[in-house]
Amino acid sequence: MTLAMKTRVVSAKEWEAAREQMLVKEKAMTRARDALAAERRRMPWMAVEKSYAFDGPEGQASLVDLFDGRRQLIVYRAFFEPGVHGWPQQACRGCSMVADQVAHVAHLNVRDTTLAFVSRAPQPDIARLKARMGWQMPWYTITDGFDADFGVGEWHGTNAFIRNGDKVFRTYFINSRGDEAMGSTWSYLDITALGRQEVWEDSPEGYPQTPPYKWWNWHDSYVPEAAPDSKWVEVSDAGEAAMRKQNG
Numbered sequence: 001m002t003l004a005m006k007t008r009v010v011s012a013k014e015w016e017a018a019r020e021q022m023l024v025k026e027k028a029m030t031r032a033r034d035a036l037a038a039e040r041r042r043m044p045w046m047a048v049e050k051s052y053a054f055d056g057p058e059g060q061a062s063l064v065d066l067f068d069g070r071r072q073l074i075v076y077r078a079f080f081e082p083g084v085h086g087w088p089q090q091a092c093r094g095c096s097m098v099a100d101q102v103a104h105v106a107h108l109n110v111r112d113t114t115l116a117f118v119s120r121a122p123q124p125d126i127a128r129l130k131a132r133m134g135w136q137m138p139w140y141t142i143t144d145g146f147d148a149d150f151g152v153g154e155w156h157g158t159n160a161f162i163r164n165g166d167k168v169f170r171t172y173f174i175n176s177r178g179d180e181a182m183g184s185t186w187s188y189l190d191i192t193a194l195g196r197q198e199v200w201e202d203s204p205e206g207y208p209q210t211p212p213y214k215w216w217n218w219h220d221s222y223v224p225e226a227a228p229d230s231k232w233v234e235v236s237d238a239g240e241a242a243m244r245k246q247n248g
Helices: 012-040 093-100 123-133 176-181 185-189 230-247
Strands: 053-056 059-062 072-077 113-119 139-142 157-164 167-175
Touching: 093 123, 113 185, 123 139, 157 176, 167 176
Parallel strands: 072 113, 113 139
Antiparallel strands: 053 059, 053 139, 072 157, 157 167
């Protein structure tokens, strides 16, 4: 195959110099992204005054139930229902791509955060689709006006919530191309009120924060008696210092 593309072919030294120029811009973008996430952590909260009901694998669930006992909740509205192209065998193609990109939810859960998908499809259809596609995230059925009330009645979107006991607050919302970046543990945590909860972050005083690296673990080992490998813990202090320097 011949590619009809206009480009330069250079030596390794010239290529590395060009990469270093790009790296300056990439680091600036990383710092800008971190600053934007810090602003999100200072967004006002909106109290959720209404009660909402969902159907889940174990029966009816409230919005508080979707937190699964954790402090934060991220809800993605996926279109899987009558009228969607591919129904009932398939969910929306775009929403399915989002689902395919979701990292293992254990890494969110250990940061006191739950990720859930919601759709209007009945639970048997959701269970069948999840099993066929290999998706592991919790997925509930919308039974009322939740989607319309939170900006996802006619289009996909991701809402972030936090709770204080049974009181729930909406903290952030993204949709359209904003959802393109979602899927990694970091992209989800960066839209939450508490963020990644690591000590290098610019967060309001009193927010939970722990050293980076030290809380990271294999997704099947997030239990007290199964700490990360000791060699990984030993290098974490050096990694934390490097991260502080980079963000300083």
